[in-house]
Amino acid sequence: MKMPSKPPAFSELLASTPSESLGAILDAGRRAAKGEYLHWDKLRHLSPPTGLTHLQWWTGIKLHRLAANRSVPLRDKSGGVFEYNAFQEVEAALHQIDQGVGGKHSLPEPVTNPHTRDRYIVSTQMEEAITSSQLEGAATTRQVAKEMIRSGRSPRDASERMILNNYNTMRRITELKDQALTPDRVFEIHRLVTHDTLEKPDAGGRFRRADENIRITDLEGTEFHLPPPAAELPQRLVQMCDFANGGKSDAFIHPVLRAIILHFWLAYDHPFVDGNGRTARALFYWAMLRQGYWLFEFVSISHVLRKAPAQYARSFLYTETDGNDLTYFILAQLDVIKQAIRALHVYVERKTSETKELESHLRVVGRFNHRQAEIIRHALKHLDHRYTIESHQRSHDVTYQTARTDLLGLASNHVLEQSKRGRTLVFTVPRDIEERLRKLENRRPRK
Numbered sequence: 521m522k523m524p525s526k527p528p529a530f531s532e533l534l535a536s537t538p539s540e541s542l543g544a545i546l547d548a549g550r551r552a553a554k555g556e557y558l559h560w561d562k563l564r565h566l567s568p569p570t571g572l573t574h575l576q577w578w579t580g581i582k583l584h585r586l587a588a589n590r591s592v593p594l595r596d597k598s599g600g601v602f603e604y605n606a607f608q609e610v611e612a613a614l615h616q617i618d619q620g621v622g623g624k625h626s627l628p629e630p631v632t633n634p635h636t637r638d639r640y641i642v643s644t645q646m647e648e649a650i651t652s653s654q655l656e657g658a659a660t661t662r663q664v665a666k667e668m669i670r671s672g673r674s675p676r677d678a679s680e681r682m683i684l685n686n687y688n689t690m691r692r693i694t695e696l697k698d699q700a701l702t703p704d705r706v707f708e709i710h711r712l713v714t715h716d717t718l719e720k721p722d723a724g725g726r727f728r729r730a731d732e733n734i735r736i737t738d739l740e741g742t743e744f745h746l747p748p749p750a751a752e753l754p755q756r757l758v759q760m761c762d763f764a765n766g767g768k769s770d771a772f773i774h775p776v777l778r779a780i781i782l783h784f785w786l787a788y789d790h791p792f793v794d795g796n797g798r799t800a801r802a803l804f805y806w807a808m809l810r811q812g813y814w815l816f817e818f819v820s821i822s823h824v825l826r827k828a829p830a831q832y833a834r835s836f837l838y839t840e841t842d843g844n845d846l847t848y849f850i851l852a853q854l855d856v857i858k859q860a861i862r863a864l865h866v867y868v869e870r871k872t873s874e875t876k877e878l879e880s881h882l883r884v885v886g887r888f889n890h891r892q893a894e895i896i897r898h899a900l901k902h903l904d905h906r907y908t909i910e911s912h913q914r915s916h917d918v919t920y921q922t923a924r925t926d927l928l929g930l931a932s933n934h935v936l937e938q939s940k941r942g943r944t945l946v947f948t949v950p951r952d953i954e955e956r957l958r959k960l961e962n963r964r965p966r967k
Contacts, residue, residue, distance in 0.1 A: 527560035549580025604846040613854040638917040649686035652822035670911035697809035701764040714795040723793040747790035779807035899949040
């Protein structure tokens, strides 16, 4: 990815702007503000309004943005302020998210149903763990990763370890959602994310040191970001936690914006040798859950980010190159959140449709509970698949005894074949499962 062109210095633009052109320049900036939030890197390739140069057009846009800018406590390496623009598109996106996430109205019934919600939580946590790791280079397939998590087997390589770490972190975040963020808590999350994956084993849960020379570059060595000096990190982390907790000195910031800015803040400071991106995304989830957006137990943002990683990276660069304007990153993340919420609704609708279709064709499913019905649905598409008590327990977040009873019930009704592998009970999908289910339709259920 190319480094975006840095906009001309605003002070120089103002100094070179003729007073007689100011009205037309301001009008052009006002009209441009109603469309896409353009960065100079894009605008310089577009045709400016009649009678204006690109530089004059950009001056008008910047003047119009200044009126709606709001500062946040984050400062850059030189002490410069980070700001965001509270313009109409931002407010509209926040309202849309609040409507779709803030309450329980219009939400999928399986998500609000206490009998089925755990399955969706586990599925989302696995999806976020896998895609967040893939963003950072993990090369394991989704199918293999889910099999590892469900079976409880140990990771075979660094990619699988990264995914398991992210999964464990997501589980921990749901436990921490009611607790204030502290530096020690951030270190704990970083240790979870990076467990057994760092070249320096002692780097987990500690600040990077001055001699570790962290620079964000591409493969050719082009520098995209130079984080603040290591000596500043302790104070910066305290300030970040104060912001995350809603420090008393802060002006009101919408809760979703606070979570997004927290995500950016950790990534900008880059306080660790590695694992900064995964830690930043984990903190975003903590902030959303802490502020009452409970649906984010079911939403995967990394699933969306992985589809356009360059856009994710570019939103960071646009912010840094255009005078610390966080609006670029905020807009990109608001779009990601909306896509992730839509994806959840589509996923739940598909799962609900599959279950209804199965139940309409096989009345026998009514003899089993919702977890057993889910196994039957999965088994019909995965002949020869093997389930264990531990994998079923993890998939549905139930006790060992409940998982054991579920699987033994399916085996006693000949839906699954029961065997032993060492000391472990294994339940295998028979290749004639459809025929067995049809026969079971005319047979009295076995207890």
